[in-house]
Amino acid sequence: MIVGVGIDVVDVARFGEALQRTPALAERVFTAAERGLPLASLAARFAAKEALAKSLGAPRGLSWHDAEVHREDSGRPVLRVTGSVAARAAELGVASLHVSLSHDAGIASAVVVAEAAAPPRPPAGEGAP
Template sequence: MPILGHGIDLVSVSRIGAMIDRHGAHFLGRVFTLAEQSYCERNAKRRLEHYAARFAAKEAVLKALGTGWRDGIAWTDVEVVLEPSGKPTIALTGRASSIALSEGVTTIHLSLSHTGDFATASAIAERQT
Protein backbone atom coordinates (compact mmCIF):
# COMPACT_ATOMS: atom_id res chain seq x y z
CA MET A 1 0.00 0.00 0.00
CA PRO A 2 1.33 3.46 -0.83
CA ILE A 3 1.84 5.95 1.95
CA LEU A 4 -0.34 9.05 1.85
CA GLY A 5 1.60 10.80 4.58
CA HIS A 6 3.62 10.59 7.76
CA GLY A 7 3.03 12.85 10.74
CA ILE A 8 5.02 13.26 13.92
CA ASP A 9 4.45 15.46 16.94
CA LEU A 10 6.29 16.18 20.19
CA VAL A 11 4.44 17.64 23.18
CA SER A 12 5.63 18.96 26.53
CA VAL A 13 3.82 17.03 29.27
CA SER A 14 3.91 20.11 31.51
CA ARG A 15 2.24 22.19 28.77
CA ILE A 16 -0.68 19.77 28.64
CA GLY A 17 -0.81 19.79 32.44
CA ALA A 18 -0.99 23.58 32.40
CA MET A 19 -3.85 23.50 29.87
CA ILE A 20 -5.76 21.04 32.05
CA ASP A 21 -5.10 23.16 35.16
CA ARG A 22 -6.17 26.35 33.40
CA HIS A 23 -9.21 25.10 31.47
CA GLY A 24 -10.23 21.91 33.29
CA ALA A 25 -13.21 19.95 32.06
CA HIS A 26 -13.78 22.32 29.13
CA PHE A 27 -10.35 21.54 27.68
CA LEU A 28 -10.64 17.82 28.38
CA GLY A 29 -14.08 17.58 26.77
CA ARG A 30 -13.06 19.59 23.71
CA VAL A 31 -9.88 17.61 23.02
CA PHE A 32 -10.39 14.08 24.39
CA THR A 33 -13.22 11.59 24.04
CA LEU A 34 -14.80 10.19 27.19
CA ALA A 35 -13.02 6.87 26.58
CA GLU A 36 -9.66 8.65 26.29
CA GLN A 37 -10.33 10.58 29.49
CA SER A 38 -11.32 7.40 31.30
CA TYR A 39 -8.10 5.68 30.23
CA CYS A 40 -5.89 8.64 31.20
CA GLU A 41 -7.50 9.05 34.60
CA ARG A 42 -6.88 5.39 35.57
CA ASN A 43 -3.25 5.98 36.52
CA ALA A 44 -2.83 9.19 38.51
CA LYS A 45 0.96 8.98 38.44
CA ARG A 46 1.16 8.92 34.61
CA ARG A 47 -2.09 10.70 33.82
CA LEU A 48 -0.50 13.77 32.20
CA GLU A 49 1.86 11.62 30.11
CA HIS A 50 -1.14 9.70 28.76
CA TYR A 51 -3.04 12.89 27.92
CA ALA A 52 0.04 14.38 26.25
CA ALA A 53 0.63 11.25 24.15
CA ARG A 54 -2.98 11.34 22.93
CA PHE A 55 -2.69 15.04 22.16
CA ALA A 56 0.45 14.33 20.11
CA ALA A 57 -1.30 11.44 18.35
CA LYS A 58 -4.16 13.67 17.20
CA GLU A 59 -1.68 16.20 15.80
CA ALA A 60 0.39 13.48 14.10
CA VAL A 61 -2.66 11.86 12.49
CA LEU A 62 -3.84 15.11 10.92
CA LYS A 63 -0.34 15.77 9.63
CA ALA A 64 -0.32 12.27 8.09
CA LEU A 65 -3.68 12.98 6.44
CA GLY A 66 -2.30 16.30 5.17
CA THR A 67 -5.17 18.35 6.57
CA GLY A 68 -4.12 19.99 9.79
CA TRP A 69 -6.93 21.48 11.87
CA ARG A 70 -9.19 22.75 9.12
CA ASP A 71 -12.32 21.78 7.24
CA GLY A 72 -14.36 21.41 10.42
CA ILE A 73 -12.29 18.66 12.03
CA ALA A 74 -12.86 18.39 15.77
CA TRP A 75 -10.24 17.15 18.22
CA THR A 76 -12.55 14.32 19.22
CA ASP A 77 -12.83 13.16 15.58
CA VAL A 78 -9.43 11.52 16.15
CA GLU A 79 -9.45 9.01 19.01
CA VAL A 80 -6.67 6.81 20.36
CA VAL A 81 -8.05 3.36 21.18
CA LEU A 82 -6.16 0.36 22.48
CA GLU A 83 -6.30 -3.10 21.00
CA PRO A 84 -6.65 -5.97 23.52
CA SER A 85 -2.86 -6.39 23.30
CA GLY A 86 -2.41 -2.78 24.45
CA LYS A 87 -1.28 -1.56 21.02
CA PRO A 88 -2.57 1.97 20.34
CA THR A 89 -4.63 2.47 17.20
CA ILE A 90 -6.71 5.28 15.76
CA ALA A 91 -10.46 5.53 15.33
CA LEU A 92 -11.70 8.35 13.10
CA THR A 93 -15.18 9.85 13.20
CA GLY A 94 -16.89 12.92 11.80
CA ARG A 95 -15.01 15.12 9.36
CA ALA A 96 -11.67 13.34 9.93
CA SER A 97 -13.29 10.06 8.86
CA SER A 98 -14.81 11.68 5.75
CA ILE A 99 -11.46 13.11 4.69
CA ALA A 100 -9.67 9.80 5.25
CA LEU A 101 -12.30 7.99 3.16
CA SER A 102 -12.06 10.53 0.33
CA GLU A 103 -8.27 10.09 0.30
CA GLY A 104 -8.61 6.29 0.19
CA VAL A 105 -6.93 5.79 3.57
CA THR A 106 -7.22 2.17 4.67
CA THR A 107 -4.87 2.09 7.66
CA ILE A 108 -3.25 4.51 10.06
CA HIS A 109 -0.23 3.11 11.88
CA LEU A 110 0.43 4.76 15.23
CA SER A 111 3.33 4.74 17.64
CA LEU A 112 3.34 6.58 20.99
CA SER A 113 6.10 7.21 23.50
CA HIS A 114 6.24 9.29 26.66
CA THR A 115 8.51 10.15 29.55
CA GLY A 116 8.00 12.44 32.49
CA ASP A 117 8.77 15.50 30.34
CA PHE A 118 7.71 14.77 26.77
CA ALA A 119 5.28 12.72 24.72
CA THR A 120 5.63 11.93 21.05
CA ALA A 121 3.53 10.27 18.39
CA SER A 122 4.18 9.07 14.87
CA ALA A 123 1.36 8.29 12.44
CA ILE A 124 1.59 6.82 8.95
CA ALA A 125 -1.49 6.91 6.72
CA GLU A 126 -1.70 4.22 4.03
CA ARG A 127 -4.04 4.49 1.08
CA GLN A 128 -5.42 2.11 -1.51
CA THR A 129 -3.58 1.79 -4.78
Protein backbone atom coordinates (compact mmCIF):
# COMPACT_ATOMS: atom_id res chain seq x y z
CA MET A 1 0.00 0.00 0.00
CA ILE A 2 1.42 3.39 -0.99
CA VAL A 3 1.70 5.84 1.90
CA GLY A 4 3.10 8.76 -0.08
CA VAL A 5 4.81 9.90 -3.26
CA GLY A 6 7.25 12.78 -3.59
CA ILE A 7 8.96 14.35 -6.58
CA ASP A 8 11.49 17.15 -6.87
CA VAL A 9 13.38 18.84 -9.70
CA VAL A 10 16.62 20.84 -9.31
CA ASP A 11 18.38 23.12 -11.77
CA VAL A 12 21.98 21.82 -11.50
CA ALA A 13 23.73 25.12 -12.32
CA ARG A 14 21.55 27.09 -9.92
CA PHE A 15 22.18 24.52 -7.21
CA GLY A 16 25.93 24.80 -7.86
CA GLU A 17 25.69 28.58 -7.48
CA ALA A 18 23.89 28.13 -4.15
CA LEU A 19 26.65 25.81 -2.94
CA GLN A 20 29.32 28.35 -3.94
CA ARG A 21 27.43 31.26 -2.39
CA THR A 22 26.81 29.36 0.87
CA PRO A 23 29.70 26.94 1.50
CA ALA A 24 28.11 25.61 4.73
CA LEU A 25 25.11 24.40 2.71
CA ALA A 26 26.91 21.24 1.55
CA GLU A 27 27.77 20.29 5.13
CA ARG A 28 24.24 21.03 6.32
CA VAL A 29 22.52 18.99 3.59
CA PHE A 30 24.91 16.16 2.71
CA THR A 31 26.67 13.48 4.70
CA ALA A 32 30.45 13.18 4.46
CA ALA A 33 30.06 10.25 2.03
CA GLU A 34 27.81 12.30 -0.27
CA ARG A 35 29.84 15.54 -0.31
CA GLY A 36 32.59 14.15 -2.56
CA LEU A 37 30.23 13.47 -5.48
CA PRO A 38 30.03 15.50 -8.70
CA LEU A 39 27.62 18.45 -8.79
CA ALA A 40 24.93 16.69 -10.87
CA SER A 41 24.92 13.78 -8.40
CA LEU A 42 24.66 16.19 -5.47
CA ALA A 43 21.72 17.94 -7.13
CA ALA A 44 20.00 14.58 -7.69
CA ARG A 45 20.56 13.64 -4.03
CA PHE A 46 19.18 16.98 -2.90
CA ALA A 47 16.11 16.30 -5.06
CA ALA A 48 15.84 12.82 -3.51
CA LYS A 49 15.90 14.22 0.04
CA GLU A 50 13.23 16.79 -0.88
CA ALA A 51 11.11 14.11 -2.59
CA LEU A 52 11.53 11.85 0.45
CA ALA A 53 10.29 14.59 2.78
CA LYS A 54 7.28 15.15 0.50
CA SER A 55 6.49 11.43 0.46
CA LEU A 56 6.43 11.52 4.28
CA GLY A 57 4.08 14.51 4.39
CA ALA A 58 6.84 17.15 4.62
CA PRO A 59 6.77 17.48 8.41
CA ARG A 60 9.04 19.98 10.15
CA GLY A 61 12.04 18.68 12.05
CA LEU A 62 13.50 16.19 9.58
CA SER A 63 17.30 16.23 9.58
CA TRP A 64 19.04 16.28 6.19
CA HIS A 65 21.71 13.88 7.48
CA ASP A 66 19.06 11.35 8.50
CA ALA A 67 18.54 10.47 4.82
CA GLU A 68 21.36 9.29 2.58
CA VAL A 69 21.34 8.00 -0.98
CA HIS A 70 23.54 4.97 -1.61
CA ARG A 71 24.10 2.88 -4.70
CA GLU A 72 23.86 -0.88 -4.75
CA ASP A 73 26.55 -2.80 -6.64
CA SER A 74 24.13 -2.88 -9.58
CA GLY A 75 24.04 0.94 -9.59
CA ARG A 76 20.48 1.10 -8.28
CA PRO A 77 19.99 3.99 -5.82
CA VAL A 78 18.62 3.21 -2.36
CA LEU A 79 17.65 5.44 0.54
CA ARG A 80 19.03 4.78 3.99
CA VAL A 81 17.14 6.58 6.72
CA THR A 82 17.91 7.05 10.40
CA GLY A 83 16.89 9.33 13.26
CA SER A 84 14.11 11.82 12.54
CA VAL A 85 13.40 10.48 9.04
CA ALA A 86 13.22 6.85 10.21
CA ALA A 87 10.95 7.89 13.08
CA ARG A 88 8.54 9.66 10.71
CA ALA A 89 8.55 6.69 8.33
CA ALA A 90 7.78 4.33 11.24
CA GLU A 91 4.98 6.66 12.41
CA LEU A 92 3.38 6.32 8.96
CA GLY A 93 3.94 2.55 8.82
CA VAL A 94 6.44 2.77 5.96
CA ALA A 95 8.03 -0.60 5.30
CA SER A 96 10.04 0.32 2.21
CA LEU A 97 11.18 3.35 0.26
CA HIS A 98 11.71 3.38 -3.50
CA VAL A 99 13.80 6.08 -5.17
CA SER A 100 14.59 6.95 -8.77
CA LEU A 101 17.15 9.61 -9.72
CA SER A 102 17.91 11.27 -13.03
CA HIS A 103 20.04 14.11 -14.29
CA ASP A 104 20.22 15.35 -17.85
CA ALA A 105 20.26 18.66 -19.74
CA GLY A 106 21.09 20.62 -16.61
CA ILE A 107 18.21 19.25 -14.56
CA ALA A 108 18.32 16.70 -11.73
CA SER A 109 15.16 14.98 -10.56
CA ALA A 110 14.05 12.38 -8.08
CA VAL A 111 10.89 10.46 -7.27
CA VAL A 112 10.33 8.67 -3.96
CA VAL A 113 7.53 6.24 -3.16
CA ALA A 114 6.91 5.38 0.50
CA GLU A 115 5.24 2.00 0.82
CA ALA A 116 3.64 0.35 3.84
CA ALA A 117 3.50 -3.39 4.29
CA ALA A 118 0.38 -4.79 2.71
CA PRO A 119 -2.39 -5.32 5.22
CA PRO A 120 -2.76 -8.97 6.16
CA ARG A 121 -5.18 -10.91 4.01
CA PRO A 122 -8.10 -12.49 5.81
CA PRO A 123 -8.13 -16.28 5.79
CA ALA A 124 -10.11 -17.85 2.95
CA GLY A 125 -13.80 -17.45 3.54
CA GLU A 126 -13.43 -14.63 6.07
CA GLY A 127 -14.04 -11.03 5.18
CA ALA A 128 -14.73 -11.81 1.53
CA PRO A 129 -17.97 -10.49 0.01
